[in-house]
Amino acid sequence: MNPRAEAAKNVAARxxxxxxxxxxxxxxxxxxxxxTYEPRQKRLHVELASGIGISIxxxxxxxxxxxxxxVVRNVEIAGRGHGLYWxxxxxxxxxxxxxxxxxxxxxxxxxxxxxxxRATSTAKAASSRENGKKGGRPxxxxxxxxxxx
Numbered sequence: 001m002n003p004r005a006e007a008a009k010n011v012a013a014r015x016x017x018x019x020x021x022x023x024x025x026x027x028x029x030x031x032x033x034x035x036t037y038e039p040r041q042k043r044l045h046v047e048l049a050s051g052i053g054i055s056i057x058x059x060x061x062x063x064x065x066x067x068x069x070x071v072v073r074n075v076e077i078a079g080r081g082h083g084l085y086w087x088x089x090x091x092x093x094x095x096x097x098x099x100x101x102x103x104x105x106x107x108x109x110x111x112x113x114x115x116x117x118r119a120t121s122t123a124k125a126a127s128s129r130e131n132g133k134k135g136g137r138p139x140x141x142x143x144x145x146x147x148x149x
Contacts, residue, residue, distance in 0.1 A: 030048060030049070030050070030095065030096050030099050031048065031049045031080065031081030031082055031095055031096075032046050032047065032048060032049075032077050032081045032082075032083075032084060032095045033047050033048065033049050033077070033081060034046070034047040034077070035047070035075045035076075035077060035084050036075070037058070037069065037072045037073040037075060038055070039069050039073070041055070041057075042057060042058050042059065042069075043055045043056060043057055043058060044056050044058055044061065044064070044072070044075070044084075046084070046095065046098065048095075048099070049081060054098065054099065056098065058072055061093070061098075063086075063089065063091040063093070064086070064091070067086070067088075067089060070088075071086060071088040071089055072086070074086060074087065074088050078092065081095060082094065082095055082096070083095060084098075
């Protein structure tokens with residue numbers, strides 16, 4: 001098979017897969033129908049096609065954490081509800097990723113997790129003391145990874 005025909009076949013297969021995935025998202029109702037900024041709570045509120053609303057602290061979202069309220073307020077629905085767009089800072093976010101709790105790149109999410117892990121509370125301290133009485137945290141057992149051919 002010549003390279004052009006092979007590339008065209010590959011593109012067609014990926015297009016069909018992407019189209020099917022988009023239809024599945026629409027069917028589940030994970031696409032945005034509206035998005036607004038709530039300045040008092042400093043949260044982004046997204047209404048989904050399913051009727052469910054999610055509200056996310058803006059300081060947790062990569063690209064919006066340091067943005068001015070006037071910029072955050074200027075959010076647009078993009079890609080038939082698949083995305084949110086802020087023209088003032090040229091930022092695009094995936095709605096399905098926001099629904100899944102992913103607010104940025106792996107590095108951004110790791111930073112958020114490290115910050116959360118440093119949080120202290122009386123309940124966390126008491127739990128740690130109880131765990132220590134039992135011998136501490138169990139050692140992690142590494143299991144071999146599955147290789148998919």
